[in-house]
Amino acid sequence: MVNLTIDDKQVTAPKTATIYEAAKLNGIKIPILCHDKKLKPFGACRMCLVEVEQMKGRQIPACTTPATEGMIIRTATPDIVKARKMVLELLLLNHPLDCPVCDKSGDCDLQNLTYEYKVNSNRFTDAKFNHQIDYNNPLIERDMNRCVLCGKCARICDEIVGFGALTFIDRGIETKIGCEFDDALNCEFCGSCISVCPVGSLLARPFKHKARFWAMTKHKSVCSYCGTGCNLTLGVKDNKVLTTIYDEDQGFHKGQLCVRGRFGYQFINSDKRLTKPLVRKNGALTESTWDEALELVAARLKGGSSVAALATPRLTNEELALFKKLLVENVGTKNFDHAAGYAHAALTEGFVRSFGTSASSASILDVQKSDLLLVIKTDTYETHPVVGFEINMAVKNKDVKISILSDKRGKLSKLPGANTLVHLPGNEVVILNAIAKTIIDEKLVDASVAGVTGYADLEKMLSAYSADAVASQCGLTAADIKKMASDYATAEKALIIFPVGQAYPGHNADLASAAANLAILTGKYGKEGCGVLCLSEKNNSQGAVDMGFYAQDGGFNAAQILDACSTGAVKTLFIAGENPLVSYPDRKKVKAALDAVEFMVVSELFLTETAAMADVVLPVCSFAEKEGTFTSTDRRVQYIKPAIRAIGQTRTDFKVFADLISKLGGTAPVTAAAQFEEIAATTAGYKALSHVSLRKDGAYAPATASPALVAVQAVPVPAAETGKLSLVVGSVLYHSGTLSQNGEGPMHVCPEGYIELSRPDASASKIAENDIITVSTTNGSMQLKAKVTSRMPAGVVFAPYHFSDAPINTVWNGAAVTSVTLAK
């Protein structure tokens, strides 16, 4: 700590602080345009000039000057105010004063400072710029006439997003922010540049002319897409969520969002939302009343174990717990599951046997504190973009090394120094075993392993997995595997990261255990920057696991439930928010099951393909309309409260389940808070938590690890036979599950399914970009648009699974790797 005097106030600040940060920490505001706490100091705007007595009264920039012991700083002397006024005059010389039509008005740093410093005239004159406004993409408007060249957009795109779409181009007075060859912006459209722009140069087009900043109420919430658990601020007017608002103090990610979080909110107020209950009468779904619909459902739920349920892990913890209570206590069934029944296995089976707990042994905060990240699949960036940003920052700013094991290249493999091993798809476990074998052979095992069970069995099993024996079968060299093993084992701190989800059936319990083995063998868990982080797919996937909403004690899992529907063993199926017809593997089988089941009730936001087959459809609320908690992938429990009133006649799932419990003669907690008290009492790690304590920042539910080494066998998966290709499915950056199809932003950028293939495969089959390709497997065939990229290795094709119009489950039956043929 250093002691200094700012504006006659004795203050202390950390040694690493700049004058600006020291002042801010102590409640002294220094005006600035080019600073964001996530970015490196830049010193572009000259608004933060201060006087330091030791520096002979010179005016120096507070944002780039380190605070040192004994400094005497004055932040607002008449000279300083005069200088700042001139800076503003000079900025306003070229900045157009079109504030009345600028969406930034009210939230504009330049406008606010102009007002604060009373710059009501300008001593200078010059022409305004006449740059063409970039309207070429549907999400980000770029008006370089308003730009003050603070460089924040270019810096965030480089330092955090790692895309580098924007930079300073040209020179002198001509300087502006632009893209390569002054083209239109064509990037990931995460909108980070919009969030940090201090003026109206970069604007969210979906929000253009929707509301003045001050006319909106701002509601803190949690993103409802992936499991990262990013915090959001929703801008609301007239019961409509109109935008997401940036707040650099929010969440571990400091307000940083991805394209889904920032631009995918429109599903909340979509015209397509269901607003009234629907009941099937004479074969057609017709509008009904809640009373009639719930009576019908309650009557059907009196079927004991012939009732089964599937719930989406997008529901709150309270709802999932209450749903489970309804099913177990009032209906009398154990047949319920979530996430297609397999997407949670890494946690519920893998980590349970390896760490004795169904939770990851690391948090997202460990990413930047580690020395080496071992990432399984480059898809990690696509499935959890904000975790991807953390990885970018770790590698670029903190010199964290990154090793990647993947079946394709991706954005993460472009990081400086990234060691990417592209292997034949489906061989992750084999390679992890080979790495474990190398660690043992090279005597890199940590002493702590002595007390862990299973070492002898593991060592015995691993004898078949020497790097020399399996490398070529996985499409790698033994040296590659050995290097990855020694990099991992010799790093002081190392963290293994892998995504799970409905599109990643190969990321199962075995993968989780194989990864955990590495951490346990080398003692890299339970410490800062170490562990195994399983990135769960949906916003409350971890919560669904914590609430125990999956098949246990002999209950049917999702696949068995569908089978039982087909055989008639399950007569009533309650689907809360899942869309199996699109997102579960093997569409034919799912369709047959849903056709066969006697009675199906679906509670949904939208009339999905699955809901359209139901006998009763219950319109329920989105996350913005309800109270409850979500548990992020690293067990951060976060509280949400309603930002808007329920749309139409929709009710929260919580109310639906509570009403059904009453109708079945039970008693349900009246409020989500009361339900959470029950959860806290019965769930490991949740004990100290309550809605009140979570209100501000949320809290981690601690998980204690008791490690065990688990021998997991795996057979190398060969490359596809001649004439065929290996299909791997997955998530695409712009989407999450099937919900994001109702967000305008994601659909603007990525509106349809496609099949991505390598250049060699494309030229061998004479396939060009955007050709319509017939994709066939033993399961069926479908048509998809071709996308030819350099990231795919020859022989491997990739398809995203989110799209109702091009459901990949037509050809995909849930295998990690599917053999396909492509024809034009």
Place this chain on the structure above:
Amino acid sequence: MSDVVAQQATEQEPEIDLSIADAVIDKYIDIPGNLMPVLQGVQDEYGYVPRIVADHIAERLNVYPSQIYGVLTFYAQFHLKPRGRFIIRVCVGTACHVQGATRIVETFFDKLHIGHAETTADLRYTFEKVACLGACGMAPLAMVNDSTYGGMTVQKVDEIVADYNQRPLK
């Protein structure tokens, strides 16, 4: 990158042989701060920095294409369009200006039908006004590639153009 934005039609560039660029990149690939020498090297080879080459450099050096463009537009030494075989530079510095450089410039414009920093369609000439060539005693001054022409007159412009029109393009 998404395909949401229709790629702007890029001007038809002549066939570019990327192996020439690769040879330059190979020479500097392991040196930190290699972007400038690589860009200078490829410009020496191609006469300018074609877009496809800039993109190729971005890919191989793992630098953002936008950053390369930032560098290319910051330094006056880089050119993004094909340049003429003969670069005509006319000084419009103070000494040349008072000696009538404006007339010389205008005469070149008339003769070549191009303006400042432009290139004739046949890629024979590129014309540039420059601030000072450092030989004020010879004002008004013009240069064609490395040849210097002092005491320029309108007649001399005719002679120079007639002379260089005869020279081979390759």
